[in-house]
Structure formats: C-alpha cells, structure tokens
Amino acid sequence: MATDVDSPPVLNPLAGDPAQPFDPPGTVRMTEELSFKYSDDRRPRLNQYLRSHRVGKGHHGEVWVCWDLSDNRREVAIKAVKRNNPRAEKMNLLRRKNLPTSSHTPLTDKLGSLEHKIRKEIAIMKKCRHGHIVRLLEVIDDKLNERIYMVMEYLGGGEIKWRNEQHQPILQVDQCRRICRDVILGLEYLHYQGIIHRDIKPANLLWTADRQMVKITDFGVSHFSYAQRLAAAGRGQVASDDPNDPILLDDSDLSKRAGTPPFLAPEVIAEYTSTESSPIISASATTSTLHLNKSVTQINSSSTIKGSHAILHRQPITKAIDVWALGVTLYCLLFGHIPFGTPDSGEFALYNFICNSDWEPDELMGSDCKETGGRHPSATHSGYIVMNLLTSFLQKDVRKRITIDNAKTSEDEYDEDLDSDSSFFRDTHRQRQREAIRPSASLMYEDADEEESDEETVPIEFKRRRASVSATAASPPPPHPLSDFSDDARSR
Numbered sequence: 001m002a003t004d005v006d007s008p009p010v011l012n013p014l015a016g017d018p019a020q021p022f023d024p025p026g027t028v029r030m031t032e033e034l035s036f037k038y039s040d041d042r043r044p045r046l047n048q049y050l051r052s053h054r055v056g057k058g059h060h061g062e063v064w065v066c067w068d069l070s071d072n073r074r075e076v077a078i079k080a081v082k083r084n085n086p087r088a089e090k091m092n093l094l095r096r097k098n099l100p101t102s103s104h105t106p107l108t109d110k111l112g113s114l115e116h117k118i119r120k121e122i123a124i125m126k127k128c129r130h131g132h133i134v135r136l137l138e139v140i141d142d143k144l145n146e147r148i149y150m151v152m153e154y155l156g157g158g159e160i161k162w163r164n165e166q167h168q169p170i171l172q173v174d175q176c177r178r179i180c181r182d183v184i185l186g187l188e189y190l191h192y193q194g195i196i197h198r199d200i201k202p203a204n205l206l207w208t209a210d211r212q213m214v215k216i217t218d219f220g221v222s223h224f225s226y227a228q229r230l231a232a233a234g235r236g237q238v239a240s241d242d243p244n245d246p247i248l249l250d251d252s253d254l255s256k257r258a259g260t261p262p263f264l265a266p267e268v269i270a271e272y273t274s275t276e277s278s279p280i281i282s283a284s285a286t287t288s289t290l291h292l293n294k295s296v297t298q299i300n301s302s303s304t305i306k307g308s309h310a311i312l313h314r315q316p317i318t319k320a321i322d323v324w325a326l327g328v329t330l331y332c333l334l335f336g337h338i339p340f341g342t343p344d345s346g347e348f349a350l351y352n353f354i355c356n357s358d359w360e361p362d363e364l365m366g367s368d369c370k371e372t373g374g375r376h377p378s379a380t381h382s383g384y385i386v387m388n389l390l391t392s393f394l395q396k397d398v399r400k401r402i403t404i405d406n407a408k409t410s411e412d413e414y415d416e417d418l419d420s421d422s423s424f425f426r427d428t429h430r431q432r433q434r435e436a437i438r439p440s441a442s443l444m445y446e447d448a449d450e451e452e453s454d455e456e457t458v459p460i461e462f463k464r465r466r467a468s469v470s471a472t473a474a475s476p477p478p479p480h481p482l483s484d485f486s487d488d489a490r491s492r
C-alpha cells in the first residue's frame, strides 16, 4: 500500500503497457488479514481496494468494481462471498437429521457446503493463467470475517449480450466467430490443465473493456481431474504442479449434475428420457445454474435411451460436455434462441429434446442476416461452414463430437485458406496480428461488412471504430481503446 489512498483514483500510465494483454507476473496472492475502512468520501475500502460500483450479483455473492490503490492503480473486480449461507446450512441440517451419525460423513454432504464450493473455485482459478480465462489476482480470506473476497481482473465489457427483447440475435456472424474462437482457445487451455468448466454459456463469457476478446469466467461448478491433467500433459510436465490442495483430489463431484439446463450435454441428462415426472424449470433457466443432487451413479449403467435420431448408451462424462455447451452457446449467439426446446419447456421436455431431437437452424443467422442454407447446406453454400461446425459440436454421441483440439485445427486450416470467403474462422488470428501492427488498415477492413448493419444493434466498440476510421482515413491510427476506458472510469 504505497500511495496516499483516499485521493480520487487516476490511471497510472506506468501501470503496464495497455497494448499488451493483461498478464501480471506472479501467482495468486493469499492474504489472511482484512482491514476495512472508509475513505474521506465515505467509500468502503478493503485493504488497498477502494470500492466503486456493483457489477454483478450471483447466487452466492456480489461482484464490485474496485480501484487497486497500490502501485498499479487499476480497476479490479472483487467477488465477495459469504462463507456460510444460513439458509443453505439450515437445509443441510434438515437433511442430516435423517442420516445416521457417522464419522464417515459422505463427501457429497461436504460438497454441499458453500465454503467448500468457494474453495474449490479458488483452487481451480489458481491454476489458470491464460489470455482467455479471467485471472484471479488475490484471495482475501480473513478467518475473522464472514466473507471471502476474490480479487479478479476486471472485464469492463461485461457479459455477452446475444439477443434483444424479441429474441432476435444482436451479434453479427463475424462477431460470433470471434467469440467462438476465443472460447475454443480458453477451453483448450482448461482441458490441458485437467479442468472441465461445466457451465459454458453466454452469461459466463465476459468482454474485455475494449471488446476485442472474451474470457471465460465463473468456475463455481468446474471440475479438476488429476488423471485428465496427466493424460493431457504427460507425467513429466505435471511433476511440478501435483495437486497439493486436497480439495482438488476429490473426484466425486463429477458424478453430480451441475450446469445450466439448456446447455447440458445429452450424456449428463440421458436418464431424463425416462417417464419420471420432474419439476418444471423456469424461463430464466438460461441464466441460472442448476445444482442437482441426483447422482449419475444411481442410474443403471447399461441404460439405453432410444430416440428418433440417436441411441445413447450411458456415456462417460468428460471434457466433451464443454464442447457441447460451446455448440449450444454458438447456436444462441447466431439465432437469438436456444437450440433445444423453448424457454417455456419444462425440464423433462427440455431434456427429451436434448437427448432425442435434432436441432434446426433458422433461415438466417446473425444480426447481419446471413443465409444458413438450412440444416444440411451443400458444401458450396456460404452457410456450410457454420452449419457443419454446429453439427460437429452438437453430436449426441460423444465419440463423434469434435474435440477442442480438432476444432482448433480445423480453424487453423481455414486460416490457411485465405481465399475462402466461407471460412467461419478465416484469418482471425492474423487479423489480430495485423491490428497490432497496422491498426487503421485492419479497422478499415473490418468495417467493410458493417455498413449495412442495423445501427441499433451494432455494439458500441464498432461504432467507435467506425467513427475513428472515417475521421482519420488511413492514418494516424485511432486512439487506443484504453483512453476510452480511463475516461469512462473517471466519469463514473
């Protein structure tokens, strides 16, 4: 805490090169003492963090934007989570009353504890350091305080908004492509680390402030598998990062269903094609996360579900569930609605759709209304690449579903094919490289397609770029996005 802290924050020009991706050195700081004060203008201050406004509220806590008043003087997001949730504790107590008392408390009971969940989320985030994963910077865990604070990099662009009130898509196909690519890169890293995210959906993808990229967030139901890590990286690679955190050695939670209903893969919910009755889930299911205690192991392992499009044997739950969820996410971004069922579908109907029905595209995709060519367009149709990609993501049979590695490889192959206009992933990487070197030229290139788009639905960063391009022609380069960021921040 080096500075005089209560003065209004000013972005420190020495706080790192804004053109570089956010990647502070060092590991996650674990702080065991919390000092709580008020600044002169009565704003709460936690250690060196001066609280600004609230950006989010999840099931378990609140997320606040704060100014880090240490040398960096940058904005961070702090998630404050209560260690104990009295309501959840009461429910646990009620449940335990009916159980025989034993020193061998079932692990599933421990998993129900909120503190366990937070600690697991922290342990998983501590393993991650990647450009497309939100970075955990510090954990403030003072035993005398009822909350645990997770200090994270602040993603100022917020959640991906993907539809308007009429359930029409608001992103252009090209933007969906970029988002999809970013998530593939993030997932590739997570899977290499032995982490299954388990809750990929638009609400868990956050834009950076300049809206140049998205990052994966919310590891509340994620799973780490040491075996998976060994398989992905090889024993030599992981010798140094053996999971010394016992919370990560607990494999039992993979057998519990977690995630968000419309995004669940068929292998997670296969048993729901039976005729048992189920509670209805609400229309808000696309944004809420489901935690069900029904253990997959309770279901007959040889159960077979016969559907009109697939015969599913009980399939293992692996990282492929993230690939499926990415397919559902991509579909949502392109069409503005979910691929299986409707927001009003009950849980049983929804799961039946997921397990037994094929998805159908609309005639047009994206806010720029590109033709899809139907469910099976010919290879020469401009919609072929996207429909084909959705088909490979949304394979009900895990063995046929594309892997993240293959998705990335095919994307690289498309990248090679610079002559092909139909490539979904064409030149994203190179384009970004070009942007870094010659920003104004690439901005002109990017804007070429956008002239006819609906002004209302063009995200703000494109408007900014368009303005800067038309004002400056080819040179000088447009203002750096962070100049907007700091202005915004000061005016808040």
Ligand SMILES: Nc1ncnc2c1ncn2[C@@H]1O[C@H](COP(=O)(O)OP(=O)(O)OP(=O)(O)O)[C@@H](O)[C@H]1O
Pocket (backbone or CB within 6 Å): 055, 056, 057, 058, 059, 060, 061, 063, 077, 079, 134, 152, 153, 154, 155, 156, 158, 159, 203, 206, 217, 218, 220, 289
């Ligand atoms: N690093 C961040 N930068 C900016 N906004 C964030 C960040 N982390 C979270 N948020 C915002 O706060 C909201 C709630 O955060 P988060 O999803 O992590 O909470 P949660 O309690 O785990 O939620 P859930 O109920 O989905 O489990 C998010 O939807 C997002 O809008």
